[in-house]
Amino acid sequence: MTKPQDIAQPVGKGQSGEPKKVLLVGATGFLGAKILANLAQDTSVKVSAMSRKDRPFDAATCVEWVRGDLMDPASLDKVLAGVDVVVSSANGYMKESIETDFQGNRNLVDAAKRAGVGRFVFLSIVACEKAVDVPHFHAKKVAEDLIVESGVPYIFVRAPAFLDQSADYVADAVKAGRFYAVGDKTTRWSYVLTDDLAANLASAASNPGAEIVNQTIDIGWRDGPKSQEELARIISHLLNKPLSIWTVPWIVFRLLARPVRLFSELGFDLMQMFLFFRKGEFVSEISRQEQFFGPAPTSRDAIARWAKANSLI
Ligand SMILES: NC(=O)c1ccc[n+]([C@@H]2O[C@H](COP(=O)([O-])OP(=O)(O)OC[C@H]3O[C@@H](n4cnc5c(N)ncnc54)[C@H](OP(=O)(O)O)[C@@H]3O)[C@@H](O)[C@H]2O)c1
Numbered sequence: 001m002t003k004p005q006d007i008a009q010p011v012g013k014g015q016s017g018e019p020k021k022v023l024l025v026g027a028t029g030f031l032g033a034k035i036l037a038n039l040a041q042d043t044s045v046k047v048s049a050m051s052r053k054d055r056p057f058d059a060a061t062c063v064e065w066v067r068g069d070l071m072d073p074a075s076l077d078k079v080l081a082g083v084d085v086v087v088s089s090a091n092g093y094m095k096e097s098i099e100t101d102f103q104g105n106r107n108l109v110d111a112a113k114r115a116g117v118g119r120f121v122f123l124s125i126v127a128c129e130k131a132v133d134v135p136h137f138h139a140k141k142v143a144e145d146l147i148v149e150s151g152v153p154y155i156f157v158r159a160p161a162f163l164d165q166s167a168d169y170v171a172d173a174v175k176a177g178r179f180y181a182v183g184d185k186t187t188r189w190s191y192v193l194t195d196d197l198a199a200n201l202a203s204a205a206s207n208p209g210a211e212i213v214n215q216t217i218d219i220g221w222r223d224g225p226k227s228q229e230e231l232a233r234i235i236s237h238l239l240n241k242p243l244s245i246w247t248v249p250w251i252v253f254r255l256l257a258r259p260v261r262l263f264s265e266l267g268f269d270l271m272q273m274f275l276f277f278r279k280g281e282f283v284s285e286i287s288r289q290e291q292f293f294g295p296a297p298t299s300r301d302a303i304a305r306w307a308k309a310n311s312l313i
Contacts, residue, residue, distance in 0.1 A: 019046045020118075022205050023083045025070070025108065026090030027051060030166035031123075031194050035089060036063065038202030045206050050079055070104030076111035086112050087121040087205050093136040093269060101139035106146055113150040119213065120147050121204045123197075124158045126190060126218050126284050134272045135265070144216075155204045156216040159197050160190030160225075160284050161277075163306050171310035174235055174243065181247040182274050185229035189282040190220040193302040195309075200293050212292050220284025222296040234303050239312055250278055 022039055026032035027049035039047045040061035048064040049055075055065035068079040070090060080086065088108060092100025112120055124140040131137035147154045163170070173180050197219055204212065226234075229245065236243045253271045261268035276282060286296045307313045 019044055020084040020206070021046050021048065021082055022085045022087060023048050023050060023066070023079060025050045025068070025086065025088040026123075027065075028053070028055075029089060029091075031162075031198060032089045034194055034198035035087060035201045037061075038199050039087075039205060042202060042206050044208075045085070048079070048083075070100050070107055073107045073111055076107055077114060080111050080115035080117060083115060083117055085119040085121065085205050086117050087123075087201060089123040089201065091136070093139070093266065098135055098139060098265065098269070101136055102142060105139070105143035109143065109146045109150050109152070112147075112152050117152055119205070120152045120154045121201060122147060122154060122156050123201060124156045124216075126158045126160045126220070127281050128158070130279075130281050131273075131276045134276050135269045137273065137276070153213045155212055155214075157197070157201050157204055158216060158218045158284070160192055160218075160220050160282060162197075163191045163193050163302060164309070168310060171306075171312060174239070174241075174310075174312060177241065177243060179228065179232040179235070179243045179245045181228040181232070181245050183248070183250040183253065183278055185245060185247060186227045187278055187280055188225035188227045188230075189277050189280070190218075190225040190284040191231070191299070191302070192219050192221075193297070193306055195305065196297055196302065200289070203293055207292065215288055215292070217288040217292060218284035218286060219289050220286045220296060221299045221302060222286065222290075223298050225283045226299055231299075231303075234299055235307065235312075238300070238304055238307055250275070 022045045024036055024039060024047060027036045028051045036049050039045060040063050048066050050066050050068045052069045054067060057064055066079040068075040092098060092104060122143060124144055125137050128137040128141040144156055200219055232243050232245050253274045257268055257271040260271060289296050
């Protein structure tokens with residue numbers, strides 16, 4: 001088997017001397033759209049964006065939309081022809097099926113290998129190797145292992161908890177003067193603002209250096225993980241607004257995880273994830289982030305930008 005380091009190449013120009021061709025898988029998602037916006041502004045790459053739906057060429061951004069389905073290997077062979085770099089933030093566990101995260105990722109890795117892709121930037125999750133009981137975390141680790149085994153040069157960008165979500169329940173609660181905490185107020189874990197994560201993923205795709213290849217890069221804040229009480233305190237201070245913290249105790253997740261599984265795999269997955277958070281191991285180690293992407297933002301900076309985006313300040 002070819003070892004990844006034997007074929008790792010810096011991403012500069014493509015084989016024809018043209019800008020490298022980057023395929024973004026998951027480009028229509030909440031995070032995916034932000035990665036796409038970053039890639040579209042980068043003149044050193046030519047971007048195509050994959051979706052299962054038909055979309056027109058976007059003349060304003062020069063983004064070419066291609067049709068592909070992670071569950072359909074033949075469609076992946078088609079969209080990967082001539083691609084230098086693949087970036088994937090796609091997932092199915094939240095809205096459809098976790099099979100996308102297992103079989104779909106396997107199909108993508110196999111197709112990337114067949115196509116001779118020069119770099120695979122994969123959005124993974126911090127500490128996923130320690131979370132075998134959390135199905136969607138485990139799926140990330142399985143995919144990482146498949147990519148390494150395939151010999152395709154890789155960059156794993158590992159995200160912690162998103163501060164912002166597509167339905168921003170934290171912002172909604174804060175508007176009502178509340179902060180809902182999972183489990184307890186004191187256990188710390190790491191966070192990221194998706195604007196920052198998206199910029200990091202795009203930068204991993206276009207970084208011309210060879211040093212970034214075959215690296216696993218945790219993303220987080222410069223001042224480390226935060227407890228939910230600390231998070232609430234920073235928000236409260238920035239907004240100059242008192243927040244009452246409402247905590248759902250760990251016992252609720254412990255007692256409900258298995259019964260919930262009877263009618264919701266996603267509910268079970270999320271409860272297992274919260275129970276993993278309790279261990280205090282969902283913590284980013286940001287030295288490689290700072291090496292490759294520059295100084296990590298502080299919690300105050302990220303939270304201030306999040307608050308502004310949600311018209312909280
Ligand atoms: N939320 C968190 O706190 C957190 C923390 C760490 C990491 N993450 C990771 O962050 C990512 C979230 O990304 P997001 O917000 O952009 O996701 P999203 O809004 O749920 O969008 C899902 C994307 O996946 C694509 N997709 C789903 N099934 C597909 C299939 N069979 N074939 C091709 N594409 C498929 C969809 O494309 P089409 O529907 O257009 O085909 C869409 O672009 C996930 O990888 C998640 O695991 C989340």
